[in-house]
Amino acid sequence: MTARSRVVLALALLGFTAGAADLAAQRPTQRAPATRRPAPRPAAPTVIPTPRSILGFDPGDDRKLAEWPVLVRYYLALARASDRVDFRELGKTTLGAPFVALVISSPQNLRQLDRFRRLNAGLADPRTLRTNPAAQEALRDGKTIVLITSSIHSTEVGGHLTPAALAYRLATDTSASTRAILDNVILWLVPSLNPDGVTIVTKWYNSTLGTKAEGTSPPELYHHYTGHDNNRDWYAFTQVETQITVDSLQNTWHPQIVHDIHQMGSDGARLFLPPYLDPVEPNVDPLLVDGVNALGMAMAWELAGQGKTGISINSTYDAWTPARAYQHYHGGVRILSETASGQLASPVEVPFDRLQARSRGYNPRERSWNFTHPWPGGRWTIRDIVSYQSAGAYALLVNAARDRDRWLSSFLSVEWRAVRGWPRWPYAYVIPARQDSIELATLLGILQRGQVEIRTAQQSFTLQGQRHAAGTYVVVLRQPYAAFAKTLLEPQRYPDRRQYPNGPPERPYDVTAHTLPLLMGVTAVVAQDSLRVPLSAPVAAPRATPGYPGFVATDLNPVPRVALYRSYDAAMDEGWTRWVFDTWKVPYQSIVDSTVRAGKLKTKFDVIVLPDQSPQEILEGLPASRYPAPYAGGIGPEGSDALRQFVLEGGTLVTLNEASRFAVQALLLPVRNVLESVPDEDFYAPGSIFRAELDTAHPVARGLARETAAWFQAGPAFDVLDSSVVRVIGRWPSDPERLLLSGWVLHPERIAGKANLVEVRQGSGRVILFGFRPQYRGQSLATYPLLFNSLQLR
Numbered sequence: 110m111t112a113r114s115r116v117v118l119a120l121a122l123l124g125f126t127a128g129a130a131d132l133a134a135q136r137p138t139q140r141a142p143a144t145r146r147p148a149p150r151p152a153a154p155t156v157i158p159t160p161r162s163i164l165g166f167d168p169g170d171d172r173k174l175a176e177w178p179v180l181v182r183y184y185l186a187l188a189r190a191s192d193r194v195d196f197r198e199l200g201k202t203t204l205g206a207p208f209v210a211l212v213i214s215s216p217q218n219l220r221q222l223d224r225f226r227r228l229n230a231g232l233a234d235p236r237t238l239r240t241n242p243a244a245q246e247a248l249r250d251g252k253t254i255v256l257i258t259s260s261i262h263s264t265e266v267g268g269h270l271t272p273a274a275l276a277y278r279l280a281t282d283t284s285a286s287t288r289a290i291l292d293n294v295i296l297w298l299v300p301s302l303n304p305d306g307v308t309i310v311t312k313w314y315n316s317t318l319g320t321k322a323e324g325t326s327p328p329e330l331y332h333h334y335t336g337h338d339n340n341r342d343w344y345a346f347t348q349v350e351t352q353i354t355v356d357s358l359q360n361t362w363h364p365q366i367v368h369d370i371h372q373m374g375s376d377g378a379r380l381f382l383p384p385y386l387d388p389v390e391p392n393v394d395p396l397l398v399d400g401v402n403a404l405g406m407a408m409a410w411e412l413a414g415q416g417k418t419g420i421s422i423n424s425t426y427d428a429w430t431p432a433r434a435y436q437h438y439h440g441g442v443r444i445l446s447e448t449a450s451g452q453l454a455s456p457v458e459v460p461f462d463r464l465q466a467r468s469r470g471y472n473p474r475e476r477s478w479n480f481t482h483p484w485p486g487g488r489w490t491i492r493d494i495v496s497y498q499s500a501g502a503y504a505l506l507v508n509a510a511r512d513r514d515r516w517l518s519s520f521l522s523v524e525w526r527a528v529r530g531w532p533r534w535p536y537a538y539v540i541p542a543r544q545d546s547i548e549l550a551t552l553l554g555i556l557q558r559g560q561v562e563i564r565t566a567q568q569s570f571t572l573q574g575q576r577h578a579a580g581t582y583v584v585v586l587r588q589p590y591a592a593f594a595k596t597l598l599e600p601q602r603y604p605d606r607r608q609y610p611n612g613p614p615e616r617p618y619d620v621t622a623h624t625l626p627l628l629m630g631v632t633a634v635v636a637q638d639s640l641r642v643p644l645s646a647p648v649a650a651p652r653a654t655p656g657y658p659g660f661v662a663t664d665l666n667p668v669p670r671v672a673l674y675r676s677y678d679a680a681m682d683e684g685w686t687r688w689v690f691d692t693w694k695v696p697y698q699s700i701v702d703s704t705v706r707a708g709k710l711k712t713k714f715d716v717i718v719l720p721d722q723s724p725q726e727i728l729e730g731l732p733a734s735r736y737p738a739p740y741a742g743g744i745g746p747e748g749s750d751a752l753r754q755f756v757l758e759g760g761t762l763v764t765l766n767e768a769s770r771f772a773v774q775a776l777l778l779p780v781r782n783v784l785e786s787v788p789d790e791d792f793y794a795p796g797s798i799f800r801a802e803l804d805t806a807h808p809v810a811r812g813l814a815r816e817t818a819a820w821f822q823a824g825p826a827f828d829v830l831d832s833s834v835v836r837v838i839g840r841w842p843s844d845p846e847r848l849l850l851s852g853w854v855l856h857p858e859r860i861a862g863k864a865n866l867v868e869v870r871q872g873s874g875r876v877i878l879f880g881f882r883p884q885y886r887g888q889s890l891a892t893y894p895l896l897f898n899s900l901q902l903r
């Protein structure tokens with residue numbers, strides 16, 4: 110131990126001891142545990158297995174990763190040996206692997222888990238705290254509930270191993286700080302939110318060690334359906350991993366603190382911690398924002414005290430979209446950490462002068478208030494990553510334990526305010542039940558999974574001159590998770606943010622809109638004031654099974670042979686399309702580059718779908734300098750020719766969003782993308798919901814209303830150059846003021862009146878060009894029929 114680290118350790122112990130004394134003073138009436146195990150017979154002390162004893166290496170060893178079954182074996186062994194650790198299998202993943210969590214606390218706490226769950230549930234819904242003593246008991250005896258989740262993004266491989274290192278430390282450490290954590294915190298540790306991806310990435314990594322592909326991402330999505338978008342699912346709940354986490358952990362345990370462990374690029378800060386950048390989504394309780402700010406800064410301070418450099422706060426990541434932050438609407442703070450990456454588990458060299466000079470909110474080469482101690486550059490290894498991540502998680506737990514009283518009382522305040530209702534919030538949303546449909550069932554199902562209480566009107570009533578029948582759904586915005594409902598039911602007004610006055614737009618970290626009634630084509634009406642109608646107790650959302658009738662074969666109408674292009678340069682929209690097809694029972698076959706290049710496509714398929722992907726990725730695919738056959742090279746010129754031939758021979762080519770730019774170029778279609786090479790200053794809409802006008806006489810728009818809402822994100826917009834072969838199916842409104850329904854747009858006049866969905870005839874076939882994403886992240890049910898109909902053109 111160096112003199113310096115001795116000082117650091119001494120200071121940490123001193124600081125901690127004071128905190129523990131405070132806690133003891135505040136809780137003089139600590140009760141005996143409700144149930145006691147019989148006194149254990151004296152036995153040889155159990156040896157707590159090290160990660161190395163099962164994994165065969167220490168977490169952080171260069172070039173070492175473990176597949177999921179091996180990690181699970183470790184967690185099982187750890188739980189068997191330690192009375193501080195319990196192991197739970199919560200369900201199965203998309204590909205059938207066990208989805209697991211560890212619960213870690215003191216042995217006494219683990220014996221009374223159910224009591225702590227009940228105490229915390231009282232704070233989560235203060236309406237159930239019928240007496241003041243009940244509230245006092247929950248505050249006095251409750252524990253800070255912390256949920257730490259790791260490894261949702263499977264190429265961020267430190268996150269595969271950090272939970273093992275953290276769990277081992279908590280199971281074995283006898284320091285005062287660990288004892289205080291175990292006494293005051295109930296930790297739910299999810300070692301991976303995407304176990305399938307742990308194995309996908311590890312297998313790929315191990316198979317490429319020592320080759321040119323070492324350290325590359327696998328040539329497939331690391332979540333079967335969503336890839337990196339798997340952490341954009343925290344309100345739509347489309348994937349089983351999201352559902353398990355929300356149902357079994359978030360909604361059962363109502364954590365005050367959620368810590369999600371991620372990695373970012375190699376050439377910026379070593380670690381990001383909150384505060385987040387603006388904008389913060391306006392329905393998030395201010396006290397939660399304060400909690401995020403305080404905890405993130407406390408963690409950064411502690412890590413800096415341990416000598417860690419290169420920590421940035423208040424940079425890069427904003428807090429706008431609920432897609433990444435379920436807990437912001439459920440009384441908890443979300444602490445995102447992002448550690449710099451290596452090349453998977455292989456080290457990288459990052460000289461100081463290669464640190465990117467401009468990052469959002471700080472400069473990694475310059476000291477600033479939110480980047481106090483620049484990292485000097487050099488070698489960066491998986492040991493560094495595991496060290497930053499583990500120390501960060503531990504610092505979070507130290508704070509969760511030390512500030513237990515504050516976390517619980519703040520949690521109760523947030524929920525009280527939600528139950529009482531915020532001034533100026535509407536009284537309720539009214540959702541007519543007569544629009545009985547899969548869309549309505551999906552929307553209400555989302556609210557219900559988010560623990561929003563849905564009631565029905567027991568008599569008919571009038572709102573804004575409109576009569577609503579008895580049975581109409583009503584979501585009153587005075588309930589614990591009202592903010593979740595309001596955020597998803599109202600249109601977003603994203604602030605107009607620029608890099609400097611009148612300069613280019615400041616990009617949001619994710620998208621800007623999430624209005625479910627628009628995405629799903631469901632009417633939801635704001636009721637500003639009390640409805641003066643009796644309401645039922647909370648009701649269950651209706652159920653409906655997705656399925657599209659068009660794909661049932663008849664003698665006259667055989668099912669079309671649909672191919673879905675699957676690039677090795679794996680595109681998330683391909684995964685989402687596959688998920689939508691699987692869920693809605695659309696028959697299809699996935700095809701790869703070699704199939705496209707081999708040609709004769711019309712003999713095998715009637716329809717080929719190219720999901721949203723850039724022309725360059727489709728054409729060139731992964732680089733041959735890094736990837737071996739068959740993964741490198743894209744469809745290439747032969748593939749382009751084969752697709753053109755397919756159309757000439759009578760096939761239907763359906764291209765989504767950016768893939769439409771590929772089709773226009775490769776097949777020389779007589780339309781012009783008016784947004785080609787237009788800079789952000791001249792047009793910008795980073796994921797927004799637009800109004801679209803449809804020609805319902807065209808079979809692609811059959812059965813839809815003349816106006817719908819469509820998801821716009823980096824799409825093309827078309828001028829027709831030859832109207833003898835191009836038919837416009839959909840347009841953006843010619844009045845630019847009518848374009849934006851939710852989110853943000855700059856210079857809507859650029860695309861006003863332009864086509865967003867066209868059919869181009871070529872030879873005896875056709876191309877259907879989408880200028881929006883009709884099946885956006887499995888959410889835009891309003892426009893699914895446009896995609897389904899285009900698969901069935903004759």
Ligand SMILES: [Zn+2]
Nearest residue numbers: 262265371372
């Ligand atoms: Zn990530």
